[in-house]
Amino acid sequence: MSAQQKVEKKKTQKEQTEEVTKQFNEFVESIKKSTGLPIVPDMKSGAAQWIDQRELTLKYVISVDKIRKFFDGLIDGKLYATKCKQCGTLYFPPQVDCPKCRKSDMEWIELSNEGELLTYTIINVKPNSFSHYDDYTVGIARLKEGINITAWVRETDPKKLRVGMKVKVIVTKREPEGYLTYELEPLTS
Amino acid sequence: MGRNVAIIGVGHSKFGIRTDVNVAELAWESTKQAMENAGVDQKDIDYYVTSNVGAWSSEPLPAVVVGEYSDLVPKGTVRVEAACASGSAALKLGHDMIASGEANIALVVGVEKMNESPTPTVVEFIGRAGNYFWEFENFGLTFPGYYALYATAYMSKYGATEEDLCQVAVKNHYYGARNPKAQFQKEITVEECMRSRYIAWPLKLLDCSPITDGSAAIILASEEIAKKVTDTPVWIKAIGYANDTANLSRRDNFLSLRAAVEAAKMAYKKAGIDETDLVKNFDVAEVHDCFTIAELLAYEDLGFVKKGEAVKLIREKQTYIGGIIPVNLSGGLKAKGHPIAATGVSMAVELTKQLRQEVERERQAPIKKGMAIAHNVGGTGHYAYVTIFSLDKPRR
Ligand SMILES: [Zn+2]
Numbered sequence: 001m002s003a004q005q006k007v008e009k010k011k012t013q014k015e016q017t018e019e020v021t022k023q024f025n026e027f028v029e030s031i032k033k034s035t036g037l038p039i040v041p042d043m044k045s046g047a048a049q050w051i052d053q054r055e056l057t058l059k060y061v062i063s064v065d066k067i068r069k070f071f072d073g074l075i076d077g078k079l080y081a082t083k084c085k086q087c088g089t090l091y092f093p094p095q096v097d098c099p100k101c102r103k104s105d106m107e108w109i110e111l112s113n114e115g116e117l118l119t120y121t122i123i124n125v126k127p128n129s130f131s132h133y134d135d136y137t138v139g140i141a142r143l144k145e146g147i148n149i150t151a152w153v154r155e156t157d158p159k160k161l162r163v164g165m166k167v168k169v170i171v172t173k174r175e176p177e178g179y180l181t182y183e184l185e186p187l188t189s
Numbered sequence: 190m191g192r193n194v195a196i197i198g199v200g201h202s203k204f205g206i207r208t209d210v211n212v213a214e215l216a217w218e219s220t221k222q223a224m225e226n227a228g229v230d231q232k233d234i235d236y237y238v239t240s241n242v243g244a245w246s247s248e249p250l251p252a253v254v255v256g257e258y259s260d261l262v263p264k265g266t267v268r269v270e271a272a273c274a275s276g277s278a279a280l281k282l283g284h285d286m287i288a289s290g291e292a293n294i295a296l297v298v299g300v301e302k303m304n305e306s307p308t309p310t311v312v313e314f315i316g317r318a319g320n321y322f323w324e325f326e327n328f329g330l331t332f333p334g335y336y337a338l339y340a341t342a343y344m345s346k347y348g349a350t351e352e353d354l355c356q357v358a359v360k361n362h363y364y365g366a367r368n369p370k371a372q373f374q375k376e377i378t379v380e381e382c383m384r385s386r387y388i389a390w391p392l393k394l395l396d397c398s399p400i401t402d403g404s405a406a407i408i409l410a411s412e413e414i415a416k417k418v419t420d421t422p423v424w425i426k427a428i429g430y431a432n433d434t435a436n437l438s439r440r441d442n443f444l445s446l447r448a449a450v451e452a453a454k455m456a457y458k459k460a461g462i463d464e465t466d467l468v469k470n471f472d473v474a475e476v477h478d479c480f481t482i483a484e485l486l487a488y489e490d491l492g493f494v495k496k497g498e499a500v501k502l503i504r505e506k507q508t509y510i511g512g513i514i515p516v517n518l519s520g521g522l523k524a525k526g527h528p529i530a531a532t533g534v535s536m537a538v539e540l541t542k543q544l545r546q547e548v549e550r551e552r553q554a555p556i557k558k559g560m561a562i563a564h565n566v567g568g569t570g571h572y573a574y575v576t577i578f579s580l581d582k583p584r585r
Binding site for chain 1: 206208209247307309310312313316317320321322323324325326327328329330331333334337338339340341342345346386387388389390391392436437438439440442443
């Protein structure tokens, strides 16, 4: 997207959704006030729709206890995988159990950060919880060690990307949330 | 293994945005049709399988809500989830109940009411359907995004173009326009498809199947019963199945859906089908075209053509009626619509009607070999089911 288009772009996907939702909720409230029921006609078909009076917010609590080392690595700007001491299988994302030998004897291996882009896409229509971001590129790269990594790619112009191009993994802070993550940076050569 | 299983009745709701019905009413639409089509009552049904992914719709235990509304209490039931392949997984369970001798007549009903939630919420839910933490939480992948990763890799390797992908949509809308049950009954052109906005580059709006409400139902019966109640049983000849990693990054390449390849291999082996010149075995196929790239991958994963040759099939219109194998004469997920857990059952309904030569004339495949194949993928190649239907009774 050019700089000019960016200036002209009025609202983010999030702002648009919020505006539509707000207008709709106000409409439902006004109907409910006059009829005593939260039933409104569907905009297109006119069919009667009961608007749910309950709301469920989901936010999960996920254990990262056993792979804490991976996240500590990010604090030091490092990317870790696990390697089974018995069979040598490399795991990324890291996992502490080797299902192949049913052993849980792993070592933490620092990855090289150098890889090659296997594929990519640019997310134009975003999930609700990502709707505050501009369009972002997600890629999968194969690292030198032979494992694949999924991450955002620091380039949103598809013309500047190609399958097979060299990329570097960079530990970075995801804003506006402000937590450590990693991204793929295309290397121009 | 076990007893022969036949489809003796089918039902199919109108697919689309069904604001006129709730989940239970929608399920009943196709259940009622299937029971009437088979000439059976609730009392004849030994077990029913309810296929539903849900989350976007209000009933967390859809199987019991469907049972209460459809007067199926106290029959045994279960809700089946295999993402977009739930319908085929439900058919597998219904099949096994009969093959094993546990039941003589079973109902399989797939129902999905995705429009009970606003579109951004549905996009959110489906995006979360990979490896939640390593793909969604951190990188916000969407469902079109996952398939776009396949599209980019495929196009880069085999020189397929965005226009080639659009050709799939054009074909499926052509047939969807002739299917009164389809969500979109309107033809489109390659130009219109190319002009539609990007959803997940390189996939555009018209490369994507819609958000759909719908239901489909089938009645399965043992050989003994099938012979008594119908002259045209459609036999389930073989079912192949497989799965693949949740996390896309744990797959070797993005040129093929491994689960679909494995499922097809299993189905062909069980059916005793010679894999040289495979297409010769089938009159018609329904394949999982949730995105246009998925249909191209299906041609190759099912072995209709060699790797990298799917584009040639669509360019030469070989998957229209008159070509080497007609594909998605229902309009496919693309134009018929994709009510996630109803899709697999809908494929079975369509192929049953194709084999019985009961679909609208303009989209009826010529039936010469009496065999049809369904390819139903769940998630982004996470689950795959390949089902072979036949007018000839399988030999056991
Ligand atoms: Zn090991």
